[in-house]
Structure formats: structure tokens, C-alpha cells
Amino acid sequence: MVTERRKTREIRVGSVRIGGDNPVVVQSMTNTDTRDVEATVEQIRQLAEAGCEIVRVAVLNEGAAWAIGPIRNQTGMPLIADIHFDHRLAIMALEAGADGLRINPGNIGGKKNVDAVVDAARARGASIRVGVNSGSVEKALLEKYCGPTPEAMVESALGHVRMLEERGFHDIKISLKSSSVLHTIDAYRLLAGRCDYPLHIGVTEAGTLLRGAVKSSVGLGILLWQGIGDTLRISLTDDPVKEMAVAWELLRALGLRYRGPEIISCPTCGRTEIGLINLAEEVERRLEGVTDSFKVAVMGCVVNGPGEAREADIGVAGGRDKGIIFRKGEIVKTVKGGARLLEAFMEELDSFLEERRKDR
Known part of the structure; x- marks a missing residue:
């Protein structure tokens, strides 16, 4: 059982x-050139469809800051402007419609600049994320x-946070990211005991799809299991839309949130007499975009399949010369x-979804 969530403001x-x-x-974060409004809006649309919130x-510059205006006009997704060093860009982004900033106040040039950014954020009702990476720690x-x-x-x-607190600003979120999973876990555990601000969790520079998914799931999974984490990002060297599938599967595995069907399938063995891997992958592909939460089983044995997956709402199992479709273990x-x-299975699945939606 997941530990009770850490209580944050x-x-x-x-x-x-x-x-x-x-x-x-x-x-998540877009990887488009923010100045390319059309491409950025399209990627945000794809992220939203995949479950990004x-x-x-x-x-990076004034053009990107002002582009937030037309981007904001075309999407309802809350937007955070990622700023490094230049306080003017933070103010421009807020004036253009950003809902929040990712900026470290200690890196923007002194008291006057921090005052200006805090005043702009307060006027906009925007929050500020203080984000420290292992590569950005002060000398x-x-x-x-x-x-x-x-x-x-x-x-x-906490040094950056104090600069905001001294100005009476407390709409703060904090992130501490390292490419080391163990350092990331230790840092968030330590921070969780020293403040009540919400925490954005992630493993930075986690890698490509497989490696990044594994590292992120281990690090974030441990933190979430211990009740630490209010927002999360699965950082992948890949299309950011793919981050959504990993994020939602992680939350589902911990029983924290559910989105879309859970697909379970057996790992194959010497008794498997059908192309189970292709079957499971095709079922998964066809269910992309379905947001209803239910359990689907794809099994390779008609003898044990329904029994092993009897908790599945609907499932399929195949043998050499026949296959069976079952619901809650019943053929x-x-x-x-x-x-x-x-x-045949997809036809039954369509009927299942239609019945399910009528019962709502």
C-alpha cells in the first residue's frame, strides 16, 4: 500500500x-521551437490527448516569450514558461499569458530583478517553480x-525559495533533479522533511525510451510510494507524447490515478502456439486514445488463460487451432x-465498451 501522501500547501x-x-x-515539456506557434500548439494538443495536464x-528569447500569447489563445492547457537567467523574459512571458514560471531567483541578477519578477507573478496570479538540477548547484x-x-x-x-518568501510570495513549487536515481530519491526525501511546498518530481537526463522509462519509474515510483510528489514528469529523449504513457502506467501501478485500459498479457513460453506478442501489441495499438479505465487480458493459453486473468473485465486467449474470448473469466x-x-475480440470489445457507456 502507498504511504499516505505528504501534506503540502x-x-x-x-x-x-x-x-x-x-x-x-x-x-511534460514541448520540444518545439516556441516561436513556431503552429507546431507548438499542435504538440500541446497531442500531449493533452495523451493525458498531459x-x-x-x-x-529562450523575446520572440518565444511573446509567442506564449497566441499559443495561450489556442489551447486551454496551463502553460509554464521555462526561463534561465533573464528576468525580462520572465516578465514578458507573464504579460503574454503564462500561468507559471520555472526560474531560480538567485540567477536573475539581484534584488531589483527578483522584485520585478515577483511583482509580475503576483499580479498575474502565477506560480513559480524553483528548479535545481545537479548540474546547476552554486560553486x-x-x-x-x-x-x-x-x-x-x-x-x-531553499536558498532560492527564501528570496521569494522574503517578498511574501508563497505560490511555490520545488524540483530537485539529478541523472542519478539514488541522488534524486535522497534529495527529495531530505527536502520533504524541510518544507511543505508541493514538489515536482523527475529524474533528469534519464535517457531514451527504455532506459528513461526504467530510471524514471524506479526513482519516481519509490518517491510516490512514500507519499512524496505532487506533479511529475517522465523525462525521455524522445517524443514528449511518449512520456504520457509511462507516467500514467506508473500512477496506475501504484493505485494513485487511472486513465485508459490496463492491458495485461502473459510473457510467452514454450506452450504458446500463437503470435502472442503481435496480438498483444495490436490490441494495445487499437486501444490508444481510449480513456475508459478497465482491465484487458491477452493470454497465450486457452486452458489457463481465463483462470489466470479472471479479474480482467474482458480478455482473449489463443491456441493452435482456436481462440476464446472471455469476460471476468467466463467464456x-x-x-x-x-x-x-x-x-472477433475487437468486435466483442466494442460491444463491451458500448454496454459500459450505456450503464453510466
Whole structure:
């Protein structure tokens, strides 16, 4: 069982509530040139369809800052402007319609600049995420702690946070990211005991699809299981839309949130007499975009399949010369030969979904 969620203060990013009693929120970041409004809006649309709830966009220059205006006009997704060093870009992005900033106040040029950014955020009703990566820890802290240790990252983050608190600003979220899974876990655990701000969790530079999914799921899974984390991002060197599938499967595995069908399938063995891998992949492909939450089983044995997957709402199992379709372990259809098994199952699945929706 997941440990009781850490109680944090509530903030908002646009229409999305974060922290408090609210569920863990799924976030991503576009990899388009923000100045390309059409491409950025299209990617945000794809992310929204895949389950993204907050999106961050890179703001490298004035053109990118002002592009937030037309992007905001074409999407209802809460937008966070990612700013590094230049406080003017933060103010421009807020004036253009950004709902939040990702910026470290200690890196934007002194008291006057911090005052200006805080004033703009407060006027807009925007939140600020203080984000410390292991590669961005201040030199003095690196020397004090002999490297970008979890302790160094936490002290860095709290130093930035104090600059906002001194100005009476508390709509803050914090992230501490390292490419080391263990450092990431230790840093968030340490920070969770020292403040009540909501935490955005992630493993940075996690890698390509397989490696990034594994590293992120291990690190974030441990933190979420311990009740730590209010928003999350699965960072992949890939299409950001793919981050959504990993994020939602992770939340489902921990029983925290559910979106779309859960697909279970056996790992194949020497008794498997059908192309089970292709069958499972095709069922998964055809269910993309379905947001209803239910359990589907794809099994390779007609003898044990229904029994092993009896908790599935609907399932299919195949043998050499026949296949069966079942609901809650009870056989509802037998299909001779393997050629029509997939289509017969999809027909039954369509009927299942239609019945389910009528009962609502």
C-alpha cells in the first residue's frame, strides 16, 4: 500500500490545483521551437490527448516569450514558461499569458530583478517553480559538500525559495533533479522533511525510451510510494507524447490515478502456439486514445488463460487451432482458427465498451 501522501500547501497553475488533497498531476515539456506557434500548439494538443495536464515551454528569447500569447489563445492547457537567467523574459512571458514560471531567483541578477519578477507573478496570479538540477548547484555549495550531493541540492533550492518568501510570495513549487536515481530519491526525501511546498518530481537526463522509462519509474515510483510528489514528469529523449504513457502506467501501478485500459498479457513460453506478442501489441495499438479505465487480458493459453486473468473485465486467449474470448473469466465466444481471433475480440470489445457507456 502507498504511504499516505505528504501534506503540502495548495497552489495553482492556471486552472490546475497542485498539492493539498489534489491528485498527482502529470506534466511534460514541448520540444518545439516556441516561436513556431503552429507546431507548438499542435504538440500541446497531442500531449493533452495523451493525458498531459500542464505543459512547460522553453523561452529562450523575446520572440518565444511573446509567442506564449497566441499559443495561450489556442489551447486551454496551463502553460509554464521555462526561463534561465533573464528576468525580462520572465516578465514578458507573464504579460503574454503564462500561468507559471520555472526560474531560480538567485540567477536573475539581484534584488531589483527578483522584485520585478515577483511583482509580475503576483499580479498575474502565477506560480513559480524553483528548479535545481545537479548540474546547476552554486560553486560555493559544490565546494562545501564536495559535489552536487542531495544536501547541496536541497540547500541550493531553499536558498532560492527564501528570496521569494522574503517578498511574501508563497505560490511555490520545488524540483530537485539529478541523472542519478539514488541522488534524486535522497534529495527529495531530505527536502520533504524541510518544507511543505508541493514538489515536482523527475529524474533528469534519464535517457531514451527504455532506459528513461526504467530510471524514471524506479526513482519516481519509490518517491510516490512514500507519499512524496505532487506533479511529475517522465523525462525521455524522445517524443514528449511518449512520456504520457509511462507516467500514467506508473500512477496506475501504484493505485494513485487511472486513465485508459490496463492491458495485461502473459510473457510467452514454450506452450504458446500463437503470435502472442503481435496480438498483444495490436490490441494495445487499437486501444490508444481510449480513456475508459478497465482491465484487458491477452493470454497465450486457452486452458489457463481465463483462470489466470479472471479479474480482467474482458480478455482473449489463443491456441493452435482456436481462440476464446472471455469476460471476468467466463467464456463468451469461441473462435475457430487464429486468423479471425483479433477481429472477433475487437468486435466483442466494442460491444463491451458500448454496454459500459450505456450503464453510466
